[in-house]
Amino acid sequence: MTARNLKDLPFMLYADPEGRIYEHPHLRMAGFSGSSLSPLDPEGLMVMPEFSKLFYIPSCPPMGLDPHTGQLITVQEMDMGGNPEACSAVAAFLEPGFVRTHLPAAEYRQKTFVLPSWAYGAVGFKDDQYWSPGFEVEYNERWDPRHYDDRELVPAISDFKEKFSGGPLADHLTTCATENHCFAAKNLFLKRWEAPLPVSRRCNAACLGCLSLQPGASFEASHERIRFTPSKDEIVALAVAHLDHAPEAIVSFGQGCEGEPLTEYELIAESISEIRRQTQKGTINLNTNGSFPDRIRKVAESGLDSIRISLNSARPDFYGAYYRPKAYGFEDVVASISLSRNLDLYTMLNYLVFPGISDQAAEVDALTALILKTGVNFLHLKNLCIDPAFYLENMPVTGGPCMGIRKMADRLKERFADLELGYFNQPVL
Numbered sequence: 165m166t167a168r169n170l171k172d173l174p175f176m177l178y179a180d181p182e183g184r185i186y187e188h189p190h191l192r193m194a195g196f197s198g199s200s201l202s203p204l205d206p207e208g209l210m211v212m213p214e215f216s217k218l219f220y221i222p223s224c225p226p227m228g229l230d231p232h233t234g235q236l237i238t239v240q241e242m243d244m245g246g247n248p249e250a251c252s253a254v255a256a257f258l259e260p261g262f263v264r265t266h267l268p269a270a271e272y273r274q275k276t277f278v279l280p281s282w283a284y285g286a287v288g289f290k291d292d293q294y295w296s297p298g299f300e301v302e303y304n305e306r307w308d309p310r311h312y313d314d315r316e317l318v319p320a321i322s323d324f325k326e327k328f329s330g331g332p333l334a335d336h337l338t339t340c341a342t343e344n345h346c347f348a349a350k351n352l353f354l355k356r357w358e359a360p361l362p363v364s365r366r367c368n369a370a371c372l373g374c375l376s377l378q379p380g381a382s383f384e385a386s387h388e389r390i391r392f393t394p395s396k397d398e399i400v401a402l403a404v405a406h407l408d409h410a411p412e413a414i415v416s417f418g419q420g421c422e423g424e425p426l427t428e429y430e431l432i433a434e435s436i437s438e439i440r441r442q443t444q445k446g447t448i449n450l451n452t453n454g455s456f457p458d459r460i461r462k463v464a465e466s467g468l469d470s471i472r473i474s475l476n477s478a479r480p481d482f483y484g485a486y487y488r489p490k491a492y493g494f495e496d497v498v499a500s501i502s503l504s505r506n507l508d509l510y511t512m513l514n515y516l517v518f519p520g521i522s523d524q525a526a527e528v529d530a531l532t533a534l535i536l537k538t539g540v541n542f543l544h545l546k547n548l549c550i551d552p553a554f555y556l557e558n559m560p561v562t563g564g565p566c567m568g569i570r571k572m573a574d575r576l577k578e579r580f581a582d583l584e585l586g587y588f589n590q591p592v593l
């Protein structure tokens with residue numbers, strides 16, 4: 165990257181011990197791919213989307229580029245109010261629908277804890293705006309934060325509770341909507357789009373970045389896992405009411421606030437059969453880790469319409485290192501994807517993207533082979549929510565040539581003309 169370009173880059177950000185964020189007087193922002201510096205192309209920078217969040221990363225000094233030499237410099241301290249103080253790196257958590265292409269440039273070796281599970285992305289400041297390296301993979305009005313106004317939600321919940329006898333699942337989802345700000349839970353009460361049906365307390369995996377259960381970890385899971393098994397009657401009542409009245413209605417088993425739904429496959433299959441006996445409207449979807457092909461067949465035969473199977477990698481060793489599966493393997497997940505297509509389910513992969521791993525040439529080859537073999541319909545490009553250093557410490561190979569996340573997406577799109585790339589579940593019309 166030429167000096168001219170370096171000067172065009174936004175300024176590096178840093179935070180003081182209270183988390184107040186500042187731009188550096190001359191160092192420019194940098195971005196990482198895995199644990200290596202990765203050039204930032206000014207073309208690949210976008211104004212940070214409005215509903216993104218900013219984080220400061222305690223005990224992790226920021227790293228910035230000297231615009232004259234191109235040297236990467238770690239900034240341990242900054243003068244703040246006349247006193248030198250330790251400073252921290254700053255990261256962006258991008259608005260849903262946007263894919264980060266670079267990790268923050270930070271020195272993680274001094275921290276003694278694992279960061280909470282968020283998708284930390286690089287961010288800088290210039291012309292009174294925050295700038296992030298990334299791109300929009302899908303705009304979807306159904307998930308646009310501008311369409312979620314809690315002034316509408318509270319009366320909607322009261323109205324819902326008046327008309328609907330309610331139960332423990334509706335109470336659980338009220339907490340999800342009002343305290344965890346889960347958009348899907350808000351939709352249930354706002355009677356529109358995609359609504360959640362969490363059912364499972366257990367899981368047969370132990371993902372490094374699990375959102376609902378982190379036993380013994382130095383950080384809390386971002387969601388509280390459901391503590392009961394809802395009744396078939398309540399599941400059916402909630403689902404039928406939603407499918408019958410909501411525009412572009414989807415009900416989804418498998419949420420961030422639960423374990424693996426296939427551990428409750430019989431309850432799900434019986435519920436779907438009864439839902440479809442009462443209504444043919446909308447889409448019934450299952451978000452899953454795809455660990456039990458035979459159970460997917462049972463659920464599919466009960467009337468399921470679509471399925472979203474999650475994976476962080478199309479390489480068995482990388483998959484195993486992240487999911488830490490119990491009594492199933494990557495081959496079961498591949499069999500589930502193929503079976504879902506053969507059973508004519510609208511089949512989506514929930515691909516958890518991480519710069520420096522997902523765009524390794526070997527990974528793109530493996531993902532290409534998996535899509536070729538299974539014929540999936542839709543590929544979610546989801547930013548993987550995890551402490552970057554913790555993830556890299558646990559992955560088999562972290563170096564090697566990387567093509568860049570944007571180039572990876574373009575290459576898949578070129579290779580598979582019929583494959584949809586996006587970020588959100590799709591109604592099956």
Ligand code: SF4
Pocket residue numbers: 367368369370371373374375376377422423424453
């Ligand atoms: S599959 Fe889901 S619930 Fe199970 S450990 Fe992974 S993230 Fe958690």
